[in-house]
Amino acid sequence: MLESGKIDGKQFTVLVFMFTTGSSFILAPSMLASEAKQDAWLAAILGVVVGVLLAWLYHSLGNLYSDMTLVEYSEKILGKWIGKVISFLFFTFSFLLAALVLRNMGDFITTQFMPETPIKSIHILFLLIVLMGTRLGLETLARSAELFFPWFIVLFLLLVIFISPQIELEKMQPILEEGINPVLRSSFLIIGFPFLELVLFLMIFPYVNRPKEAGKALLMGTWMGGVILIVLTALTILVIGADQTTRNLYPSYYLAQKINIGDFLQRIEAIVAIVWFISIFYKLTICFFVSTLSLAQILNLKEYRMLVFPLGMILIVLSLVSSPNIVYLASVVLYVWPSYALTFGLFIPLLLLGIAAVRRYV
Amino acid sequence: MIVILGTLLVVIVIVLIEAPSLLKKGLKKELWVFGILLLFGTGLNIAQGLQVVIPNPMDWINVIYKPISDFIFGILR
Numbered sequence: 110m111l112e113s114g115k116i117d118g119k120q121f122t123v124l125v126f127m128f129t130t131g132s133s134f135i136l137a138p139s140m141l142a143s144e145a146k147q148d149a150w151l152a153a154i155l156g157v158v159v160g161v162l163l164a165w166l167y168h169s170l171g172n173l174y175s176d177m178t179l180v181e182y183s184e185k186i187l188g189k190w191i192g193k194v195i196s197f198l199f200f201t202f203s204f205l206l207a208a209l210v211l212r213n214m215g216d217f218i219t220t221q222f223m224p225e226t227p228i229k230s231i232h233i234l235f236l237l238i239v240l241m242g243t244r245l246g247l248e249t250l251a252r253s254a255e256l257f258f259p260w261f262i263v264l265f266l267l268l269v270i271f272i273s274p275q276i277e278l279e280k281m282q283p284i285l286e287e288g289i290n291p292v293l294r295s296s297f298l299i300i301g302f303p304f305l306e307l308v309l310f311l312m313i314f315p316y317v318n319r320p321k322e323a324g325k326a327l328l329m330g331t332w333m334g335g336v337i338l339i340v341l342t343a344l345t346i347l348v349i350g351a352d353q354t355t356r357n358l359y360p361s362y363y364l365a366q367k368i369n370i371g372d373f374l375q376r377i378e379a380i381v382a383i384v385w386f387i388s389i390f391y392k393l394t395i396c397f398f399v400s401t402l403s404l405a406q407i408l409n410l411k412e413y414r415m416l417v418f419p420l421g422m423i424l425i426v427l428s429l430v431s432s433p434n435i436v437y438l439a440s441v442v443l444y445v446w447p448s449y450a451l452t453f454g455l456f457i458p459l460l461l462l463g464i465a466a467v468r469r470y471v
Numbered sequence: 472m473i474v475i476l477g478t479l480l481v482v483i484v485i486v487l488i489e490a491p492s493l494l495k496k497g498l499k500k501e502l503w504v505f506g507i508l509l510l511f512g513t514g515l516n517i518a519q520g521l522q523v524v525i526p527n528p529m530d531w532i533n534v535i536y537k538p539i540s541d542f543i544f545g546i547l548r
Contacts, residue, residue, distance in 0.1 A: 205528060294547045408504055415493055415505045418485040422512030426519045431529045441533055448539040449532055 111405055111413050114248030116313075118322030123254045124391060125310060125330025127261075129160075130337050131392030132213045133303045135359050135385050137338050138345040140302065140443060142354040145295035147281055149351065150343040152295035157335030159296065160304030163454065164331040168324035170462050171311055175320035179311040180406040183457075186465050193407055195457060200403045202453045203309055204420070207396035208427040209442065211236060214389050215428070216435060217359060221382075232428055235393075240421045242394045243401060244414050247316055250394060257387050264380045265337065269344065271368045271377070276347045299338070301447025305454025307331060312399045358435065397424070474520030482513050 141149035174182040184192030214235055215228045242250050317323035345360045354360040365378035405413035432438040493502045
């Protein structure tokens with residue numbers, strides 16, 4: 110095996126959790142409210158339910174070949190050449206995802222904190238830590254995630270507690286004003302935007318030391334991350350209303366700006382930023398790790414670490430090119446992404462599972 | 472000019488970090504892949520630094536997947 114590290118079920122749960130919250134922590138509320146308005150929380154719940162079903166699909170595929178990664182068994186199931194083509198497409202999917210996640214991060218910093226710094230330098234700085242994490246390997250990464258996990262939870266709870274006095278239940282009404290269709294449209298967006306991406310974990314599955322735990326951990330992590338997204342979306346709608354949520358690109362950040370306890374405890378929006386940096390770091394590193402590992406396995410290399418820096422250089426350019434501006438991100442990337450992710454997150458796993466089942470029982 | 476020099480400097484550092492251990496272990500194929508990717512990355516970075524227009528892969532994906540998104544959002548309308 111290329112990667113010698115082993116992680117346990119708990120660490121795997123934390124990684125899945127971080128990945129699910131990832132960039133969605135700050136982008137999901139506005140994305141959901143754009144179609145579903147005040148029913149965004151309903152769309153989030155629906156999305157999480159589908160997300161758990163998807164996690165269950167990956168769990169059954171992963172358990173079928175519990176000592177191989179997606180790239181390895183797609184070659185085994187589909188034959189050498191078709192398998193390699195599919196794996197290569199999978200590599201482009203994870204690499205493009207890494208570029209977009211890096212771009213989300215750069216957009217956030219340039220619009221909220223440092224408007225005059227060139228976005229490229231922020232990308233380079235953030236990517237350096239990611240490259241370091243990838244070179245250190247999966248085990249180190251998982252352990253550090255385990256350390257950060259309590260911080261994440263504590264800071265998130267602080268946000269929930271401090272903002273709860275401002276909840277106004279009437280902002281949620283009327284429920285289902287325009288029927289169920291806007292809710293379905295929104296939940297399609299959130300299914301594509303973190304949940305179909307969970308397919309990347311099929312590359313990490315074999316590195317969990319007890320294969321039985323891996324499936325459970327995947328389901329558990331998806332649930333926990335999903336609950337965070339539901340709570341966050343509901344809070345945004347309840348406190349700042351559907352209208353403001355749609356108009357803001359980063360409503361959860363705006364939400365934290367509204368915290369005001371007795372005119373004393375205020376302007377603590379940095380906690381949201383910190384929570385988000387933690388989770389987006391893990392999302393980006395997992396995407397990048399999976400890209401590197403899958404490319405190395407497609408080409409049958411004996412090592413993957415030397416690919417880290419060259420791919421990093423390509424990623425910098427790709428992140429600048431792939432979503433030239435925020436309008437493009439909102440109108441093209443977010444619109445097309447769910448169907449693109451559907452190919453890799455649903456179609457390919459189902460195809461592999463189907464063919465493997467036919468081969469096994471016929 | 473400074474873009475080209477800066478990029479080349481970074482490339483030299485990367486080669487100094489990675490190449491010796493690959494050479495010592497005699498991993499020829501790995502060295503080739505490393506070299507090709509690094510060359511590609513260098514080219515891209517210099518082109519980007521000189522503000523050459525680089526094609527956006529998201530545009531290609533948009534061409535292929537926009538009809539599918541149109542269809543799915545259409546039936547939910």
